[in-house]
Amino acid sequence: MAFFYYLIFPGFAFAAIVGLLTAWFDRKVTARVQWRKGPPWYQNFADVAKLLIKEVPVPETANKGIFLLAPAVALSASAMAAAMLGAANINWDYTFTGDLLVLWYILALPSIMIILGASASGNPLSSVGASREMNQFVGYELPLVIAMATVVFKVGSVGLGDILRFQAENGPILYSASGIIACIVAILCLQAKLGLVPFDIPEAETELGAGTFMEYSGAALGAFKLTKAILLYTSPIFIITLFWGGIQVKGLGILWAILKYVLFIALFTLIRNTNPRLRIDQAVRFFWVNMTILALIALVLMSLGY
Amino acid sequence: MSLGLSGLKKSIWVYHVACSPCNNCDIEILDLLTPRFDVERFGIVLVGSVRHADALLVTGMVNRQVKPRLQELYLQAAKPCVVFAIGSCAVSGNFFRRSYNMAGPVDRAIKEVDPNAIIVYVPGCPPKPEAMISGVVKAIGFLDNLKAKK
Ligand code: SF4
Numbered sequence: 001m002a003f004f005y006y007l008i009f010p011g012f013a014f015a016a017i018v019g020l021l022t023a024w025f026d027r028k029v030t031a032r033v034q035w036r037k038g039p040p041w042y043q044n045f046a047d048v049a050k051l052l053i054k055e056v057p058v059p060e061t062a063n064k065g066i067f068l069l070a071p072a073v074a075l076s077a078s079a080m081a082a083a084m085l086g087a088a089n090i091n092w093d094y095t096f097t098g099d100l101l102v103l104w105y106i107l108a109l110p111s112i113m114i115i116l117g118a119s120a121s122g123n124p125l126s127s128v129g130a131s132r133e134m135n136q137f138v139g140y141e142l143p144l145v146i147a148m149a150t151v152v153f154k155v156g157s158v159g160l161g162d163i164l165r166f167q168a169e170n171g172p173i174l175y176s177a178s179g180i181i182a183c184i185v186a187i188l189c190l191q192a193k194l195g196l197v198p199f200d201i202p203e204a205e206t207e208l209g210a211g212t213f214m215e216y217s218g219a220a221l222g223a224f225k226l227t228k229a230i231l232l233y234t235s236p237i238f239i240i241t242l243f244w245g246g247i248q249v250k251g252l253g254i255l256w257a258i259l260k261y262v263l264f265i266a267l268f269t270l271i272r273n274t275n276p277r278l279r280i281d282q283a284v285r286f287f288w289v290n291m292t293i294l295a296l297i298a299l300v301l302m303s304l305g306y
Numbered sequence: 307m308s309l310g311l312s313g314l315k316k317s318i319w320v321y322h323v324a325c326s327p328c329n330n331c332d333i334e335i336l337d338l339l340t341p342r343f344d345v346e347r348f349g350i351v352l353v354g355s356v357r358h359a360d361a362l363l364v365t366g367m368v369n370r371q372v373k374p375r376l377q378e379l380y381l382q383a384a385k386p387c388v389v390f391a392i393g394s395c396a397v398s399g400n401f402f403r404r405s406y407n408m409a410g411p412v413d414r415a416i417k418e419v420d421p422n423a424i425i426v427y428v429p430g431c432p433p434k435p436e437a438m439i440s441g442v443v444k445a446i447g448f449l450d451n452l453k454a455k456k
Contacts, residue, residue: 027346031344031346034341035341036341036344036346036347037344037346037347038344038346038347039346039347039349040316040347040349042316043316043317043349045313046312046313046316046317046349047313047317047349048313049309049310049312049313050310050313050314050316050317050360051313052310052313053310053311053313053314053386054360054384054385054386055384055385056384057357057382057384205353205354206354208354209354209355210353210354210355210357210358213355213358214354214355214357215355215357216357216358217357217358217384218384221357221358
């Protein structure tokens with residue numbers, strides 16, 4: 001059962017397919033915003049299929065083991081996160097105490113693997129990208145944890161199942177002042193985790209070539225693309241689970257769930273299309289000052305009962 | 307294999323290599339990527355790293371300085387990788403062909419390092435974006451032949 005959850009539904013296969021479709025949605029909306037036609041729906045599948053037949057040259061200066069291991073670990077970690085979130089949503093009892101913390105660690109793994117892989121590649125531009133990714137990572141984790149703490153203190157438990165049950169009984173956390181603020185903070189932090197535009201500083205095509213992914217090609221790059229796609233699917237589910245009562249897979253609940261999901265994806269896409277890229281110091285200041293203060297306000301409001 | 311090849315036909319990532327052109331061809335290439343022509347419809351995307359490239363868009367007559375760099379870039383690209391010689395300069399040398407610093411044209415420079423390279427010629431000075439799209443379509447047809455032969 002656990003293997004089915006991990007490999008097929010709601011883990012790897014399901015998350016990859018939905019994630020690639022979502023990435024297409026993102027590209028299509030971007031194209032429409034720029035008054036273009038945009039790619040067809042199977043575009044991202046074609047990209048990944050193509051990457052699988054390309055050769056994977058490893059640079060002479062690279063540390064071969066870490067260079068090739070990093071994408072694999074990142075991919076399996078993201079699939080694990082998708083499986084855990086999905087399982088918790090399908091059955092509130094299919095969880096264990098403290099799985100929110102575990103999930104948080106697992107969600108951090110892809111970023112760490114990107115940093116490791118880029119540093120192992122031996123390319124100077126990649127290492128600049130890796131250092132930026134690291135700075136940004138340190139930046140957004142702090143407000144994200146405080147926003148999660150808001151939810152945890154309100155519910156009084158660090159289990160995903162408990163959080164979902166609490167919201168089913170007392171109404172979603174989003175419908176309170178502290179909930180809205182914490183949710184906004186979480187959305188912006190996840191935007192940075194996904195590396196979408198105002199925070200795509202590590203990949204910055206115009207300055208760094210492809211930054212952290214510079215030396216990757218073929219299947220290794222495909223694994224990173226899939227990781228990004230699965231994270232793009234996981235992030236909205238993560239926010240919905242924490243703040244908006246999760247996904248009910250019964251009857252009309254499915255339609256409502258899809259609506260919530262599309263809403264969050266549209267939010268990510270809109271933020272990405274209406275903002276220019278920040279500098280790394282601006283991004284870190286944004287997270288450590290503005291977002292952390294907002295998150296603390298949410299925490300205080302929550303403890304006052306709002 | 308064939309799944310990958312049909313993926314390749316739908317998703318060609320291009321990398322722009324300017325080998326001493328007069329920049330007019332480069333401007334036409336950039337034109338190709340603007341909303342008016344929008345080649346992302348066909349999955350063609352400009353990438354920033356040569357490792358991601360499926361096609362090199364080479365412009366210019368390839369002088370002595372740039373020739374080793376072009377060859378190095380071609381060797382670094384992950385195969386299969388198609389080379390597009392864009393513009394009369396890249397195809398034949400154009401009016402620079404008797405120039406003292408001429409080391410190209412593109413096909414000769416590439417074939418020195420890989421005799422089996424697939425090279426697509428798009429003549430014109432500069433070629434229209436439509437001509438480049440037609441070149442891409444022909445290259446895709448060539449990939450089809452490749453599959454049929456196997
Ligand atoms: S083909 Fe013509 S437009 Fe293109 S680089 Fe040569 S001279 Fe310039």
